[in-house]
Amino acid sequence: MTITVLGISGSPRRHGNTETLLDSFLEGAREAGAGVEKVILKDLDITPCRGCNACHKGGDCIVKDDAPLLYDRIFAADCVAVASPIYSMGITAQLKGFIDRGQYLWARKFVIKTMFFPNDHIQRHKGLFISTAGQNWDHVFDGAFPMITAFFNGTGFEYYDNIIANNMDEYGGIKNHPTAMKDAFLKGQQVVAVLENLKKQ
Amino acid sequence: MTIKVLAFAGSPRRHGNSETLLDWVLGSMAEDPEVAIEKVPLTEANINICRGCNACEKLNKCVQRDGMDIYHDKIIEADIILLSSPIFCMGIAALPKALIDRMQVFRSRKFVLKLPVVPPERRGKRLGAFLASAGQDWPYVFDAAIPSVKCFYHVIDIRDADISYLMINHVDEKGAIERHPTAKADAMKLGKDMIAELKKRLLA
Numbered sequence: 001m002t003i004t005v006l007g008i009s010g011s012p013r014r015h016g017n018t019e020t021l022l023d024s025f026l027e028g029a030r031e032a033g034a035g036v037e038k039v040i041l042k043d044l045d046i047t048p049c050r051g052c053n054a055c056h057k058g059g060d061c062i063v064k065d066d067a068p069l070l071y072d073r074i075f076a077a078d079c080v081a082v083a084s085p086i087y088s089m090g091i092t093a094q095l096k097g098f099i100d101r102g103q104y105l106w107a108r109k110f111v112i113k114t115m116f117f118p119n120d121h122i123q124r125h126k127g128l129f130i131s132t133a134g135q136n137w138d139h140v141f142d143g144a145f146p147m148i149t150a151f152f153n154g155t156g157f158e159y160y161d162n163i164i165a166n167n168m169d170e171y172g173g174i175k176n177h178p179t180a181m182k183d184a185f186l187k188g189q190q191v192v193a194v195l196e197n198l199k200k201q
Numbered sequence: 202m203t204i205k206v207l208a209f210a211g212s213p214r215r216h217g218n219s220e221t222l223l224d225w226v227l228g229s230m231a232e233d234p235e236v237a238i239e240k241v242p243l244t245e246a247n248i249n250i251c252r253g254c255n256a257c258e259k260l261n262k263c264v265q266r267d268g269m270d271i272y273h274d275k276i277i278e279a280d281i282i283l284l285s286s287p288i289f290c291m292g293i294a295a296l297p298k299a300l301i302d303r304m305q306v307f308r309s310r311k312f313v314l315k316l317p318v319v320p321p322e323r324r325g326k327r328l329g330a331f332l333a334s335a336g337q338d339w340p341y342v343f344d345a346a347i348p349s350v351k352c353f354y355h356v357i358d359i360r361d362a363d364i365s366y367l368m369i370n371h372v373d374e375k376g377a378i379e380r381h382p383t384a385k386a387d388a389m390k391l392g393k394d395m396i397a398e399l400k401k402r403l404l405a
Contacts, residue, residue: 013253048295051214051287053374085253087302089348090292093250097295143348146291154290 003195005029005188006077007038008070010084010095014040017132017165017174022083024181025130025163028188029079033196037077039070041094046070048097055104056111067101074155078195079126081163082151086133090143099147105154117156124198126191127157129164130184132174136167163187204399206230207272207279208240211286211297215242218334218378222369223285225385226332229392230281236396239275243296246272251302257309261316269303276307276357277319280399281328284353286346288335293346301349307356318358326402328395329354330365332388336373343368367391 007026009019022038030036044066054062061068074080084091091099108115129148133140141164152159165180174180208227210220223240230236247268256264263269276282286297293301310316319327331350335342347366354364367387372378379385 011253012250016253048213049289051212051217051289051294087251087253088298088304088352090298090301090345092253093295093299093302096290096292096298097250099292100289100295102290139348143292143345146345150290150292 001199003029003034003079003192003199004077005034005036005079005081005192006073007036007081008041008083009038010041010082010092010098012042012092012094016085017168018083018085018130020174021132021163021165021180021184022081022130024184025081025128025188028185029192030188032189032192034079034192037073039073041098044070046098046101049100049103055107059104059108059112059114061101061104063101067098068104070098071102071105071155078124079128079191080155080157081128081130082148083130084144086131086135086140086144089140091147096147099151102151102154109154122156122158124195125157126160126195127152127155128160128187128191129162131162131164132168133164133166134169136170138166140166160191161187202235202400202403204233204236204281204396205279206236206238206281206283207275208238208283209246209285209297209300210240210242211284211294211300213244213294213296214287214375215244217287217375218369218372219285219287219332221378222332222334222367222384222388223283225388226283226330226367226392229389230396233396241272243300246300248272248300248303250299251305257306258313261306261310261314263303263306273306280326280403281330281395282354282357282359283330283332284350285332288333288337288342288346291342291345293349298349301353304353304356311356311358318356324358325360325363326399327357327359328363328365328399329359330367330391330395333368334372334378335368335370338371340370342370365391365395
């Protein structure tokens with residue numbers, strides 16, 4: 001069975017550094033035989049979570065827009081690569097808006113207890129975070145990781161790896177980075193091979 | 202002397218725990234007749250998401266026309282800027298993150314164009330505070346929000362040492378913060394302390 005890989009681009013800017021890095025990852029996955037799709041968050045209709053907690057009763061979000069539909073697509077994928085540039089030391093408001101809308105999944109897991117991901121399921125679903133930052137600080141991604149962890153926990157994916165590259169301002173863009181594009185491509189190939197092996201077991 | 206306080210209530214839920222915390226701070230500040238407060242719920246502020254176009258690095262202004270046209274000037278004029286947010290999914294909520302990302306115009310002004318954000322005589326005479334609530338009881342639940350909050354303040358010329366934090370974990374359902382043993386007293390004290398500190402600096 002074909003491995004399915006879903007890339008989610010959380011940048012407001014099309015074809016910038018982060019989306020280009022995501023594309024390289026997806027290209028690697030495609031070359032390894034995966035079925036690959038890419039979603040551009042900014043083109044979807046996703047409003048921020050209202051914090052109404054209605055999902056704590058029924059387990060569903062009462063806001064009818066593209067967010068629950070995208071979560072359905074995530075659940076249909078073997079691998080999800082979520083991508084965001086670093087803005088103001090965190091993920092973009094766009095991606096944070098989508099992640100916050102996963103509250104109904106949290107409610108299903110912990111409030112009404114209708115959803116549970118066994119370890120075996122989590123191991124067979126791999127999540128990657130792809131990011132770039134203008135700053136050269138090593139800690140520039142630190143504020144993003146806990147939110148990505150929450151996202152993958154909520155959706156039953158193992159937080160498998162990061163593909164991150166800082167110092168974009170100095171490199172003048174991701175294509176001038178010495179290793180990032182190649183690394184992303186190879187990680188795309190590798191994760192598909194790992195998932196294929198797991199499917200055979 | 203009038204002290205201008207600008208307070209952004211960042212929660213999508215009106216009058217929830219983080220906004221209550223903010224209201225306590227504002228309530229104690231308002232006891233001083235020299236304090237003028239403007240509170241802005243971000244649910245009503247019409248602030249779009251940053252497009253990442255970087256035009257502000259050249260234009261020294263944002264190309265978007267929305268609520269930020271008003272708040273840009275108010276942010277410069279204010280002596281005290283408060284921001285409140287609940288923690289959602291281990292981070293600041295999306296609405297205040299959108300506000301923070303739109304501070305890019307100040308970042309461009311300060312670091313790219315090397316122009317002043319506030320007049321030199323007002324530097325060091327502005328204070329900020331971040332008020333947050335979280336449902337989780339983990340002590341580290343606020344950690345990932347703080348770097349973005351610092352960015353928010355740094356680019357509008359409020360220094361690291363001039364940012365206060367009051368962050369209350371383990372309050373989830375609406376009104377839970379009312380039963381917290383210290384939150385209200387701490388918030389009232391914070392409001393009083395900030396006004397006293399600012400007056401001291403303005404008179405110095």
